[in-house]
Amino acid sequence: MTRAMEQYLRPGVKATPFCPGCGHGILMGLILRAIDQMKMDMKKMLFVSGIGCAAWIPSPHYDGDTLHTLHGRALAFATGAKLYNPDLTVMVISGDGDLSSIGGNHLIHAARRDIDLKVICANNMIYGMTGGQVASTTPVGKKTATTAEGNPYRPFDLGRLVTAAGATYVSRYSVTQPVSLINSIKKALRHKGFSFIEVMSPCPTQFGRRNRLDKPEDLVADLMERCIPEEDAEGMSEAELAEKIVTGEILPCRE
Amino acid sequence: MLPEGMYYFSGNDASAEGALAAGCRFYAGYPITPSSELMERMAARLREIGGVFVQMEDEIASISAVIGAAWAGAKAMTATSGPGFSLMQEAIGYAAFTETPCVVVDVQRAGPCTGQATKVGAGDIMQARWGSHGDYQVIALSPWSVQEMYDLTVRAFNLAERFRVPAMLLADEAVAHLRETIKISDAKEIWDRKKRTGASPFGTDEEDGVPPMPAFGEGERLAVTGSTHDDWGFRKTDDPDVHARLVARINEKVLRQEQAIGETESSFLEDADTAVIAYGFTARTSLYAVKQLRKEGLKVGLLRLKTLWPFPESAVGRAGGCVKRILVPEMNRGQVAGEVRKCVRCDVEPLGLTNGEVVPPDAITDALRRMAR
Ligand SMILES: Cc1ncc(C[n+]2csc(CCOP(=O)(O)OP(=O)(O)O)c2C)c(N)n1
Ligand SMILES: [Mg+2]
Numbered sequence: 001m002t003r004a005m006e007q008y009l010r011p012g013v014k015a016t017p018f019c020p021g022c023g024h025g026i027l028m029g030l031i032l033r034a035i036d037q038m039k040m041d042m043k044k045m046l047f048v049s050g051i052g053c054a055a056w057i058p059s060p061h062y063d064g065d066t067l068h069t070l071h072g073r074a075l076a077f078a079t080g081a082k083l084y085n086p087d088l089t090v091m092v093i094s095g096d097g098d099l100s101s102i103g104g105n106h107l108i109h110a111a112r113r114d115i116d117l118k119v120i121c122a123n124n125m126i127y128g129m130t131g132g133q134v135a136s137t138t139p140v141g142k143k144t145a146t147t148a149e150g151n152p153y154r155p156f157d158l159g160r161l162v163t164a165a166g167a168t169y170v171s172r173y174s175v176t177q178p179v180s181l182i183n184s185i186k187k188a189l190r191h192k193g194f195s196f197i198e199v200m201s202p203c204p205t206q207f208g209r210r211n212r213l214d215k216p217e218d219l220v221a222d223l224m225e226r227c228i229p230e231e232d233a234e235g236m237s238e239a240e241l242a243e244k245i246v247t248g249e250i251l252p253c254r255e
Numbered sequence: 256m257l258p259e260g261m262y263y264f265s266g267n268d269a270s271a272e273g274a275l276a277a278g279c280r281f282y283a284g285y286p287i288t289p290s291s292e293l294m295e296r297m298a299a300r301l302r303e304i305g306g307v308f309v310q311m312e313d314e315i316a317s318i319s320a321v322i323g324a325a326w327a328g329a330k331a332m333t334a335t336s337g338p339g340f341s342l343m344q345e346a347i348g349y350a351a352f353t354e355t356p357c358v359v360v361d362v363q364r365a366g367p368c369t370g371q372a373t374k375v376g377a378g379d380i381m382q383a384r385w386g387s388h389g390d391y392q393v394i395a396l397s398p399w400s401v402q403e404m405y406d407l408t409v410r411a412f413n414l415a416e417r418f419r420v421p422a423m424l425l426a427d428e429a430v431a432h433l434r435e436t437i438k439i440s441d442a443k444e445i446w447d448r449k450k451r452t453g454a455s456p457f458g459t460d461e462e463d464g465v466p467p468m469p470a471f472g473e474g475e476r477l478a479v480t481g482s483t484h485d486d487w488g489f490r491k492t493d494d495p496d497v498h499a500r501l502v503a504r505i506n507e508k509v510l511r512q513e514q515a516i517g518e519t520e521s522s523f524l525e526d527a528d529t530a531v532i533a534y535g536f537t538a539r540t541s542l543y544a545v546k547q548l549r550k551e552g553l554k555v556g557l558l559r560l561k562t563l564w565p566f567p568e569s570a571v572g573r574a575g576g577c578v579k580r581i582l583v584p585e586m587n588r589g590q591v592a593g594e595v596r597k598c599v600r601c602d603v604e605p606l607g608l609t610n611g612e613v614v615p616p617d618a619i620t621d622a623l624r625r626m627a628r
Contacts, residue, residue, distance in 0.1 A: 010476065012489065043474040048323070060478035060489055065471040067326060068480035068490075069319065070349055076316035080323030080331070081471060083307045084281050088327065088472050109312040 005032045008042060010063040017056050021208075021216025023175040023201030024122055028057045030178055031093065031120065034185035046081055046088045050074040050103060053129045054095035054122035054201070072102030075110040078117050089189070090116070096123040096137040100156055104136070111165035111194050118188040119196045121158060124203035132206030143210040158198045159250035168193035169253035174200035174227040176220060177247060184249070191253045200227060200245060256304075259440050266404040266431040267334075270360055270424060271296040273408030274332050278445060279358070280306035281331035283320035285313055285339060288372045289428040290362035293334040314339035318346040318359065325355045326479060328470030330412055334360035336428075338369060340379055341386070347421050348387025349481045351505060354457065354466070356415035356448055358408070360424040362431040363535075363586075365611035374611030375428040377535055377586035383423050384564050390502055392509035394516055395423040395564035397534040401435035407561065413446040414516060419465050420509055425563055427586065429536035429613050457501075458486025464508035510565055517567030520559045521574065523549060527556030529626060530578040532571065532595055534560040537584050537614045544619035555623055563591070568598045575599025582606055582622055584614045 018025040035045070047058035051071035059068035065088075069077045074094050082090045092099075099107050099121045110117060126144055127133045134144040134151050137158065141150040163170050169191045173181040181199065188195035202208065202219040213219040223245075230248040233241060256276045264272070271293050274282075282297040294310070301308040307324070311317040314335050321331040335343065340361045350357055361383065365376035383395045394414045396407040408424055415422035451467040456477060459466040466486075469475040478488030483498045491497040509516070523545055524530060533541035538559040545557045558574045560567055575581060575598060583592035584606040592605035606622050608614045 010478065012487070043476070044472055046327075046471045059480060063476055065326075065475075065477045066479065067323065067471075068478075068482065069322075070345055070481060073315060073319040073346065076311065076319035077323035079309065079311075079316070080281065080283060080320030080325075080329075081327040082323075083309055083320070084324040084329045084331075085327040085470075085472055105312055106316055109316070 005029055005036065008032045008035060008063055010060055013061050018053065019205045021202065021204040021219065022053070023124065023203070024054055024057050026175040027120070027122055027199055027201055028061065030175065030181055031057070031185055034182045034189060037182070038186055038189050040089060040189065044087060044089055046090045048074045048078040048081070048090060048092045050094040050098035052095035052098045052127070054093065055098060057093045057122065072098055073106065074098065075103060075106040075117065075119070079110060079113070079115055082115055082117060089118070091118040091120065093120045093122065095128065096121055096125065097127045097135045100158055100161070101136040107162065108165035111162045111167040111196065114166055114168055114194045116192050117194055119194070120185070121196065121198045122201045123158070123198050124201045124207055125155070126203055126207045128203050128206050132210060159196070162196045163251045166194070167196045167251065169195035170251035171249045172198040172200070172245070173247050174223050174245070175202070176224045176227060180247070187253060193253070195253070257439050261436050261438055263434060263436050264401055265292060265434050266398070266401045266426060267293040267362070268296050269401045269405040269437055270334070270408045270426070271300060272439070273405035274358065274412065275300055275304065276439070276443060277409040277412035278330045278447070279332050279412060281321065281324040281329035282306070282333065283309045283311050283317040283324070283331070284333045284335065285311055285317050287336045287339045289364055289431055290334045290336045290360065293360060293362070314342040315346060318343040321357050322346060322350050322355050325357050326471055326477070330356070330416070332358040332360065334362065336362050336364045337366045337379055340382065344382070344386035347393065348389060348391055350421040351387070351391035351393060352481055353479055354419035354468070354505065355421070356419050356468070358411045358415055358422050358424065360408070360426060363425065363427045365609070371611040373428070375536065375586060375613055376609070376611065377427050377537070378590070378609070380425065380563060380587065380590040383425055390506060392506050393421050393423055393564055394418065394509065395425045395562070397425050397560060397563050398430055399535055399538045399559065400430065401433055402437040403561070404430060405437055405439065409443055413444065416446045416448045417465070418509055418512065419448065419468055425535070427535045455486035457484055457488050464504050464511070513565045513567065514569050516562055516565055517570055518561040519567050519570040520561060522557045522559070524556035524558060524574060524577070526554055527577070528554045528579045529623060530574050530581045531555065531557045531619065531623070532560065532574070532581055532583050532591070533557065533585065534563060534591065537586060540614055540616045541584055541619055544616040544623065547616065547620055548623055553623065553627055560591070566594050571595055571598040575601050580604065580626055582619070582626060584608070584619050584622070586614060
């Protein structure tokens with residue numbers, strides 16, 4: 001993170017809590033750049049998170065109001081705060097496990113209500129904090145602490161899930177696509193409705209080392225190769241697409 | 256709010272009106288018998304007076320939304336019954352540990368599990384106290400009439416705000432569905448949470464142990480977390496002193512006020528050798544039974560508990576010091592009887608009924624006659 005972003009960090013916050021090579025730290029900086037470019041008033045920003053490594057992206061680091069809640073429940077807490085005080089800009093930043101597994105029901109209902117919440121899901125495809133168990137976002141065949149033989153079940157396609165549930169701005173990017181991601185976060189900040197941005201974030205400690213991507217740079221290189229923009233995905237066969245993560249706007253918002 | 260006067264209400268309606276009178280402007284809930292009418296009234300009335308009502312996807316979401324709204328500055332509540340109360344427990348612990356004022360009405364029905372959904376019970380007394388993990392305190396009040404569904408809901412809000420603690424109204428199906436005429440007057444004391452710009456929101460040197468509580472959006476840059484935290488809300492997940500100090504304070508700030516929070520009412524206890532200790536609807540049949548036996552010359556009296564948590568040890572201890580024996584009728588298998596035993600030296604006999612019905616006066620008079628022999 002550049003020094004220019006330090007003004008958005010809470011005084012007293014010291015070192016990053018994330019492992020070397022973790023994408024959550026990159027995301028932490030990218031969100032702040034979007035906030036900076038949008039000239040948001042941090043005094044009116046509320047950052048809500050659940051439990052997990054990703055939940056520590058805003059809490060307590062961001063120098064606005066931060067609400068670090070319970071595992072899975074961030075969206076329900078955020079709904080209460082936003083409904084009572086609509087002047088708050090409420091951003092929910094949490095993990096894939098938090099938002100889509102234990103919190104899956106709150107996710108589809110918050111999308112259905114289309115309340116103005118800006119949701120950023122840091123998807124490392126695993127339960128990072130608890131030691132790398134399989135998640136509802138782990139690809140088929142990937143090894144985790146609870147699927148030594150490879151995950152037998154299909155992951156959620158989060159973008160399609162929340163789109164079907166009624167979200168009004170949906171996108172997916174990787175931390176390896178910083179410019180597009182910042183622009184997408186800015187769109188979410190402008191959008192008055194339920195926005196959902198899935199952010200692919202590498203987890204070398206728990207995901208990489210079990211899937212032959214030991215070094216952080218291997219995982220980043222893998223993500224860069226697998227994350228392709230929609231344009232490039234057109235015309236690719238299903239077999240080719242199976243290994244890819246298509247990024248871009250899944251549901252553009254009306255501006 | 257409603258103009259002063261007499262109103263014919265059900266207990267659920269009265270509790271909703273009490274909440275509004277106390278300043279509640281946010282309600283989140285999920286339907287469940289026998290509490291649903293409370294939610295329906297809040298939906299209609301909050302719309303009328305300009306508050307926020309939201310029906311959430313489940314009870315976990317409901318209590319979570321309530322806590323979120325409380326930090327956004329609201330006096331907020333939810334109501335439920337057994338199964339929903341079970342789902343809320345993790346978040347109730349969150350409210351206790353983050354010192355979030357909020358009110359939960361639990362209209363108790365016959366459990367365990369789905370049990371008899373439309374029948375009465377009082378089996379959630381211990382759950383209210385111990386339902387979430389770890390050491391924490393809550394405040395729980397027990398109404399015996401429609402009037403008290405109103406009055407004690409107001410009091411629950413006041414205590415929640417004053418001590419920054421989740422406060423519960425432990426009602427039962429019988430009181431919630433009872434209809435009575437109640438008096439609503441404007442002369443109600445209303446407490447609001449303290450605020451102090453720039454003060455630490457999770458630690459205080461003040462004697463009451465209750466820090467001031469700002470709201471989101473006020474420029475205080477709050478850091479709220481359910482992890483162990485220091486006075487400013489910074490996570491401190493491996494400092495033994497910070498943890499010990501925080502756990503002690505959130506418990507002591509409530510326990511030290513046991514006498515101020517604890518409300519009881521005695522009838523015919525002055526010369527009694529046998530006391531009935533009862534709460535909620537059971538206190539009504541108990542009073543009837545005591546009056547019957549007084550006519551027969553038996554020296555029996557009633558101590559009615561209006562507060563259940565923190566347990567009114569002082570009042571129960573005093574009553575226990577003056578009588579030879581105590582009968583505790585209740586719609587569970589002796590949950591409060593066990594607490595009474597901890598406070599007194601005399602004999603304590605539980606009269607637990609778990610058939611989905613109220614404890615009838617006959618059962619109480621029979622037990623008292625037998626004890627007198
Ligand atoms: C009710 C509950 N169940 C389980 C846990 C344990 N737990 C803590 S973090 C976590 C997983 C978080 O995964 P994710 O949301 O993907 O975040 P990550 O750590 O991967 O960033 C779990 C299961 C908990 N805190 N609470
Ligand atoms: Mg994860």
